[in-house]
Amino acid sequence: MVEHGAGAESSGGSGSARAKRPTMADVAARVGVSRALVSLVFRNEPGASKETRERVLRAAEELGYRPDNAARLLARTRSMVLGVMINIRNAFHADLVEAIYAEAERLGYEVLLSALGPARNERRVVESLLGHRCEALILLGPNAEDAYLAELGAHTPTVVVGRRVPANGVDSIHTAENKGMRQAVDHLVGLGHRAIVHIDGGDGPGSAERRRAYRAAMRDLGLQDEIRVLPGDHTEESGEKAGDTLLGDARLPTAVLAGNDRCAMGLMHALSRAGVGVPQDVSVVGYDDSHIAHLSRINLTTVRQDAEQMAQLAVRSAVERLDDHRLPSRELILDARLVVRGTTAPPRGHASAL
């Protein structure tokens, strides 16, 4: 590592001592009006003449004044801030966050992001969000148990994205997992697959439903003897591990339904490491359609969830619940749709049907 000192002393525009942050009072004093008036101007409220408005803004600019959100939050009855919990490793969450920002802005809300991490569990993230006066929480793919979410929902409007939450007081938005899984199984069976394994998403959002849907679909198609669920979760690592498990077996399945896209990525990593071709030897289906899935290096067949719509609904639900605290909790279920790309094909030795 190399270190370059700049040599020169840090020179601010405002002299050597880093000036204390200017406040509303400073602006007011400079213009010769009351603080309240400056407040009006910055909140874009009526009650100030066009001329004073300009003078205030000019003075603020000169002083480098910037409204202090902490104080604003404190003083306001409403904070107009939505807290969003994300898994920063999850590309699908990135899609959601972008849409959340957009919708929140449209409705006049600010967004505070807090990410999960190795040393930051869901409770810590939520604490942090709540500590910053978020009025409502939007949790992307939480793993927490229903009881905890219910408790949260009891005192803070809470919206869960990606999973069903039976708890009262908590809205949930997710796709129709059963439809998505059913389409995936149908697709594979249509291609001629029978040995179709499912890698479970553990306690990840939507996993229980996906597992159930997988089992139901297999049974419906007369493949109950082929049902096989491998433990896993929604990370690349679990996909890789499941892949290794499969590779250790005598016979590989011809197709795998991963718990989500990330899991599918890990799985393909393991398979390709072992020289197993996708889709020549094994077909793989993901779940999410995160924006990396369509990159053709990956080109993953997956179940599409509409991030933009989910995000919009999440924000709107939170806001509606904020406007009327006594709303009954809702469960919004969006359609899921299989997107067929390049990781699925007829099993080896199977004459293409029709």
Add this chain to the structure above:
Amino acid sequence: MVEHGAGAESSGGSGSARAKRPTMADVAARVGVSRALVSLVFRNEPGASKETRERVLRAAEELGYRPDNAARLLARTRSMVLGVMINIRNAFHADLVEAIYAEAERLGYEVLLSALGPARNERRVVESLLGHRCEALILLGPNAEDAYLAELGAHTPTVVVGRRVPANGVDSIHTAENKGMRQAVDHLVGLGHRAIVHIDGGDGPGSAERRRAYRAAMRDLGLQDEIRVLPGDHTEESGEKAGDTLLGDARLPTAVLAGNDRCAMGLMHALSRAGVGVPQDVSVVGYDDSHIAHLSRINLTTVRQDAEQMAQLAVRSAVERLDDHRLPSRELILDARLVVRGTTAPPRGHASAL
């Protein structure tokens, strides 16, 4: 879309009306002590007996009290909050953020995240961060011009990650782009490549240095006639576009140095769409070694930047600058190292050397 009403009225633990958030005064009243004492307890400061400490904590628990960060920030002289600007689409930023959280916690700082987006430019993100009383800023891969960063740095400790910033008062942390690029070019030339194109990162962080290093390396190796730089930026789209440009030409280059990993991904997308094999027909090198690069579906040869170390240095720089405002600005340059994976190979028809 289906909507399920829960039917039952939202039932909180605390009755039907969503109780106002309890404050320190509520806790104090319940225990029968002063607010100041409760404050002591929650700040873990000496001055309260073990017994009262417990009573206070118990009462807080019962009331569901949670310290209000907005008020805390306002009252405290120091806020102990670091603001971090990220591009949520960038997997390398995810790596950085995780490490930033860890290091910040170690040093007793909180972290506030704010993401760039289609409708959120860098200035907006910075405003938002500053408005929430962040004491210092860590900007991951900013595009903003130096003058703006200098202005920022003049009144707020600012650390830029991923790019050189000549501005006084701004620390910058980046890798030795010249070394990284040089290694990449050496590697390709060693494999027998001569027609090596570089896709530029536009005004993205580090791009200017990478471009310069590419040119220098090519010249040094006697390949000045093969120098070719395609415009681009640090997104998948730009890689795809550059790929299309190349595909439109009479002759493809045998190797491409992308501006970063995302650009490389887009490029490979375009190539593979056109039936061009990587690395059989074209070798591709990325830059970042974000955690998706090593997934073997991608298996990208790339220049590794040590996210953890960069993040740690960023946080420490910010904190040191916070402790002593008059520190000269520094530029920390980390080593870069080429990681050879599966997207580079000898050009077609080239007998492997030695």
Add this chain to the structure above:
DNA sequence: AGCAGCGACTAGAGCGCGCTAGAAGTACGG
């Protein structure tokens, strides 16, 4: 002339907390 109505502005009380100065209680030595 009298007064309601309006636009432009201000005084001042909070919001929930941190923090300084100091009070009250206990302990000990002289």
Add this chain to the structure above:
DNA sequence: CCGTACTTCTAGCGCGCTCTAGTCGCTGCT
């Protein structure tokens, strides 16, 4: 008995802002 030291606790101001309830001067209407 007082002085000193220490622990445990409290009073109350201030952080930068919002917001309610005004004041003030002016117009327009009866």
